[in-house]
Amino acid sequence: MNSLNLILTPKSLSLSLSLSPHLLFFLLPKITSSSFPTIPFRRNPTPILNNNLRMMMMLNSTTPSPCRTFQTDPSRPSSSGEIHVFVGPMFAGKTTSLLRRLQSESSNGRNVAVIKSNKDTRYGLDSIVTHDGEKFPCLALTNLASFKQKLGVDAYVKLDVIGIDEAQFFGDLYDFCHEAADYDGKTVIVAGLDGNYLRRSFGSVLDIIPLADSVTKLASRCEICGKRALFTLRKTQEKEIELIGGADLYMPVCRQHYVDGQAAVEATRYAVASQKAECAPIHK
Ligand SMILES: [Zn+2]
Numbered sequence: 001m002n003s004l005n006l007i008l009t010p011k012s013l014s015l016s017l018s019l020s021p022h023l024l025f026f027l028l029p030k031i032t033s034s035s036f037p038t039i040p041f042r043r044n045p046t047p048i049l050n051n052n053l054r055m056m057m058m059l060n061s062t063t064p065s066p067c068r069t070f071q072t073d074p075s076r077p078s079s080s081g082e083i084h085v086f087v088g089p090m091f092a093g094k095t096t097s098l099l100r101r102l103q104s105e106s107s108n109g110r111n112v113a114v115i116k117s118n119k120d121t122r123y124g125l126d127s128i129v130t131h132d133g134e135k136f137p138c139l140a141l142t143n144l145a146s147f148k149q150k151l152g153v154d155a156y157v158k159l160d161v162i163g164i165d166e167a168q169f170f171g172d173l174y175d176f177c178h179e180a181a182d183y184d185g186k187t188v189i190v191a192g193l194d195g196n197y198l199r200r201s202f203g204s205v206l207d208i209i210p211l212a213d214s215v216t217k218l219a220s221r222c223e224i225c226g227k228r229a230l231f232t233l234r235k236t237q238e239k240e241i242e243l244i245g246g247a248d249l250y251m252p253v254c255r256q257h258y259v260d261g262q263a264a265v266e267a268t269r270y271a272v273a274s275q276k277a278e279c280a281p282i283h284k
Contacts, residue, residue, distance in 0.1 A: 081181030083211050087194035088218035089232040091252045095128060095165055097218060098191035099136050102163045105187065110160035114138035115147055117169035120244050128165050138165070144176035160187060167192030168203035169242070177208050196241050197234035197250070199258070220252035224261075231258040237269045 084101070086094045098114075106112045116128050118140035125140035139150060144164070148156045162180060167173055167190045180186040194217070196202040209215055222229040229252035236249055243249060253261055 081186045082213045083177050083181045083188045085212045085215045086191040089252045090250045092218035092220040094191040098163050101189050105161045111158055112161045113159055114163040116140050116165040119169050120166055144170050144172050162186050163189045165191050168205050173204040174207045197232055222254040222257055223251040224257045227254040229253050233258055233261040
């Protein structure tokens with residue numbers, strides 16, 4: 001895919017958002033990183049030294065002074081980026097919140113790109129689709145490290161905002177967000193599951209909380225009682241952690257119905273396993 005084909009104007013943005021969006025990102029003629037006033041930027045902060053280490057450095061004349069470790073990189077933007085995270089169970093509106101935020105950013109004239117994992121092929125690989133059917137064009141990637149190369153370095157430099165959907169599938173989420181926000185001055189909006197169907201940390205989503213400017217935990221409605229739902233119950237007996245599916249496999253549930261549902265699924269699994277064991281032929 002040629003990245004130039006993806007460049008649209010602000011006018012086409014508003015059309016694309018209200019009608020049928022056919023764009024990946026919006027590259028607008030605006031201030032780029034090179035036009036910001038330069039402020040000395042320290043890529044490798046000097047660590048706090050304890051007294052022993054400080055003394056060793058004073059005694060060893062070949063050891064460079066900590067002051068010499070200050071580095072300025074003129075290619076780095078002087079403005080710092082941001083990281084905002086949307087987490088929650090399935091059907092909580094994470095993708096919708098991500099797209100709304102991206103629409104708002106692009107309406108303000110910022111250049112936006114969206115990434116999703118290529119593991120989720122339910123709606124094709126060229127668009128993000130919310131559970132409500134809203135579509136948004138995107139890049140589907142195996143890992144985030146390949147984003148800059150796929151997009152092109154020039155396009156990356158002009159980019160202001162990067163959206164990441166289904167972030168739990170990206171093992172390099174921490175490194176990417178850290179680099180993009182801390183050193184490249186990007187605003188990164190992340191949407192992903194904080195927990196898997198066992199309510200354990202999913203992928204690297206929780207790892208980026210210490211990096212984040214804001215974290216929003218969204219809730220759905222319990223499919224059984226209608227109360228606030230913060231958990232995802234897998235309705236089937238498969239045990240693999242990454243099992244991609246929609247309402248056929250998962251449902252949002254409240255705490256009580258998560259506990260009851262898990263117990264029911266476990267009981268069913270046990271009953272099926274017992275039945276299989278009884279029916280298995282005996283080999284002599
Ligand atoms: Zn419930």
